Amino acid sequence: MKLLWGDLHNHCGITYGFGALEHALEAAKSQLDFCAIIGHAMWPDMPGRTDATAFLVDFHNEGFAKLREDWENVRSKVKEANIAHEFVTFQGYEIHSSAFGDHHILSPSDELPLEYAASPQDLADQLAAYDAIAVPHHIGYTPGYRGIDWEAFRSDISPIVEVFSKHGCGMSDSSSYPYYHTMGPKDSRNTVLTGLKKGKKFSFAGSTDHHAGYPGSYGDGRVAVWAKEKTRESIWEAIKAGRTYAVTGDKIACRFSVNGAEMGSSLETSEPRQLVLDAECCDYIDKITIYKNAKPWKALAGESLVRKESQGGIGTYKVRIELGWGSEREGYSWKAKARVSGGKLLSVDSCFRGQSVLAPEPGMRDNPDMNKLGNEIVAQSEEGLAWTCTTFQNPSTLHPATAAVVLEIEGDEATRLAVQANGMEKEVSVGELLEGSRSMHIHSYNSEALLIHRAVPKSAYQVHLEWSDTEKELETDVYYAEIRQANNQFAWISPVFVS
Ligand SMILES: [Zn+2]
Known part of the structure; x- marks a missing residue:
C-alpha cells in the first residue's frame, strides 16, 4: 500500500471562489498526489432574498450560474489533469443544505452530469450510476444552520466525513480549532463524536475548503489514503473502503489496525483486541490519544519519549x-x-x-x-x-x-x-x-x-505503539486515534469497528 495525499474539497474561480482552475491544479500537483476541484452548484433551501441577505443570495446565485455555464469545460480540464501514476483527479461539485448540512459530491466518472436535487442524499441517489458519493463537511455547525443531520446520515453514500478544514475541527465541541467563520459556532450535537456515539459508521478526511484556488494549502486540511497505486481506481477503492484519515497540514504518516484490520474496517472477533499504531510525525509528538467509544482510552505524552540518539552516533x-x-x-x-x-x-x-x-x-x-x-x-x-x-x-x-x-x-x-x-x-x-x-x-x-x-x-517524532484490550463494552466497539504535534498540527486516524 502507498500513502498518498490529497484535497477533495476546494474552490476557485469556476464559481464564487477566486483564482484560475489551471493554477489550482498546478498548486495541487506541487504538494499532493490527488485532488478534486469543487464548484458550488446549488442551495435548495437557501434563505429568501431580503435587503439583509441580498449580498449572500446574489453571490451564491451568480456562482451557481457560472458553474452551470462552464460545466463541460471544467469537467474536461479536470479529466485532462488525471494522469495515472503522476497525479490523480476526481470530478465533483457542492450542494449546500441548511437542513442536512453542506456536502460535496465526488465521482470517478468523467461523465458526471451537473444535476439538481432537494437534498444531498437525493442528489447522491440520483447520481448512483456515476458511483458518486456525498461527503458531509464543516459538520459541526448548529443544526439547521448547515451543520450535519446525523439522523439523515447514510454510510452507503457517505463513506468518509470531512472532519477538518479552514472552518475548523468538527471532531468534538472541545477539540482544538473552534469555528470562527461568519457562519457561526459549532454545536456538540453535530460533531464526529456524537455521530460515532449514535452508531454511525464512517472514516475521516480533511480538505481545505479553500476559496482562493489553493488545494492542499498548508494548515487548512489534507486527506491521506492508503491505496494500492496512484491511480483513480485505486484511490477511489481506498476512499470507499475508508482507508483514509485527516491531517491539518503536516504529512503525519500513520498506520492503525486492530487484530490486523486496517483503519476504516469492520471486524468480528472474540479474541482479545491487539491495537497497533505506527506514526512518523513532522515535529515533536505532543500527545497521542486512543479513543474507545468516543472516550479517551489510552494516552501517551510526548515528553515520555526518551531521546535515544547517542552522542556522536548517526x-x-x-x-x-x-x-x-x-x-x-x-x-x-x-x-x-x-x-x-x-x-x-x-x-x-x-x-x-x-x-x-x-x-x-x-x-x-x-x-x-x-x-x-x-x-x-x-x-x-x-x-x-x-x-x-x-x-x-x-x-x-x-x-x-x-x-x-x-x-x-x-x-x-x-x-x-x-x-x-x-x-x-x-x-x-x-x-x-x-x-x-x-x-x-x-x-x-x-x-x-x-x-x-x-x-x-x-525518537521524538516516530513511534510504534501496541495495546491489548479484552473488555467488550458495546455490541460494536469503536477505536480511533488522534495525534497532536508540539506545533499544533494534528492527525485524526479513522476508526476500526469491532463487533
Ligand atoms: Zn465548500
Missing part, C-alpha cells in the same frame, strides 16, 4: 525552515536554498499555502493569478534543495501566512545546515539546532524573516 533529524513575516499584503517572493554537509538530505515535505480566503466579501474581485504563487521545490539532491515561494503579511498574530519546508536529514550533531534566502545566510549545526531555533531578518524593522526551527530527533 541519527535522523527533521528540521523545518520557515519563511515569511513582514508587512507585504500583496505577496513577497522568495528564492531559497539549503545545503547539508557532513550528512545526507533524505526527504523534503513542503508546507506551502495559498492566500487565506474562505468566502467572498463585498468588494472582492476575482483575479485569475491570485493563486499563481510559484511555490515549488525546484531542485533536490542528497546535498540539499532549492525552492521558491510567496508569503504574505500574517493576517493576525495567531494566523500565519508563512511558507516552510521540512528536511529529513541523516547525520550527527556535527552535520551542518547552510540556508540562503533573499540575501540572508545562516549556517548552523544539527547539535546547535537540537538546543534551539535560529531566526534572521532582512530589514531593520517590519521585516520578512527566516526561521530555522529546533531540530527534532527521530
Whole structure:
C-alpha cells in the first residue's frame, strides 16, 4: 500500500471562489498526489432574498450560474489533469443544505452530469450510476444552520466525513480549532463524536475548503489514503473502503489496525483486541490519544519519549525552515536554498499555502493569478534543495501566512545546515539546532524573516505503539486515534469497528 495525499474539497474561480482552475491544479500537483476541484452548484433551501441577505443570495446565485455555464469545460480540464501514476483527479461539485448540512459530491466518472436535487442524499441517489458519493463537511455547525443531520446520515453514500478544514475541527465541541467563520459556532450535537456515539459508521478526511484556488494549502486540511497505486481506481477503492484519515497540514504518516484490520474496517472477533499504531510525525509528538467509544482510552505524552540518539552516533533529524513575516499584503517572493554537509538530505515535505480566503466579501474581485504563487521545490539532491515561494503579511498574530519546508536529514550533531534566502545566510549545526531555533531578518524593522526551527530527533517524532484490550463494552466497539504535534498540527486516524 502507498500513502498518498490529497484535497477533495476546494474552490476557485469556476464559481464564487477566486483564482484560475489551471493554477489550482498546478498548486495541487506541487504538494499532493490527488485532488478534486469543487464548484458550488446549488442551495435548495437557501434563505429568501431580503435587503439583509441580498449580498449572500446574489453571490451564491451568480456562482451557481457560472458553474452551470462552464460545466463541460471544467469537467474536461479536470479529466485532462488525471494522469495515472503522476497525479490523480476526481470530478465533483457542492450542494449546500441548511437542513442536512453542506456536502460535496465526488465521482470517478468523467461523465458526471451537473444535476439538481432537494437534498444531498437525493442528489447522491440520483447520481448512483456515476458511483458518486456525498461527503458531509464543516459538520459541526448548529443544526439547521448547515451543520450535519446525523439522523439523515447514510454510510452507503457517505463513506468518509470531512472532519477538518479552514472552518475548523468538527471532531468534538472541545477539540482544538473552534469555528470562527461568519457562519457561526459549532454545536456538540453535530460533531464526529456524537455521530460515532449514535452508531454511525464512517472514516475521516480533511480538505481545505479553500476559496482562493489553493488545494492542499498548508494548515487548512489534507486527506491521506492508503491505496494500492496512484491511480483513480485505486484511490477511489481506498476512499470507499475508508482507508483514509485527516491531517491539518503536516504529512503525519500513520498506520492503525486492530487484530490486523486496517483503519476504516469492520471486524468480528472474540479474541482479545491487539491495537497497533505506527506514526512518523513532522515535529515533536505532543500527545497521542486512543479513543474507545468516543472516550479517551489510552494516552501517551510526548515528553515520555526518551531521546535515544547517542552522542556522536548517526541519527535522523527533521528540521523545518520557515519563511515569511513582514508587512507585504500583496505577496513577497522568495528564492531559497539549503545545503547539508557532513550528512545526507533524505526527504523534503513542503508546507506551502495559498492566500487565506474562505468566502467572498463585498468588494472582492476575482483575479485569475491570485493563486499563481510559484511555490515549488525546484531542485533536490542528497546535498540539499532549492525552492521558491510567496508569503504574505500574517493576517493576525495567531494566523500565519508563512511558507516552510521540512528536511529529513541523516547525520550527527556535527552535520551542518547552510540556508540562503533573499540575501540572508545562516549556517548552523544539527547539535546547535537540537538546543534551539535560529531566526534572521532582512530589514531593520517590519521585516520578512527566516526561521530555522529546533531540530527534532527521530525518537521524538516516530513511534510504534501496541495495546491489548479484552473488555467488550458495546455490541460494536469503536477505536480511533488522534495525534497532536508540539506545533499544533494534528492527525485524526479513522476508526476500526469491532463487533
Ligand atoms: Zn465548500
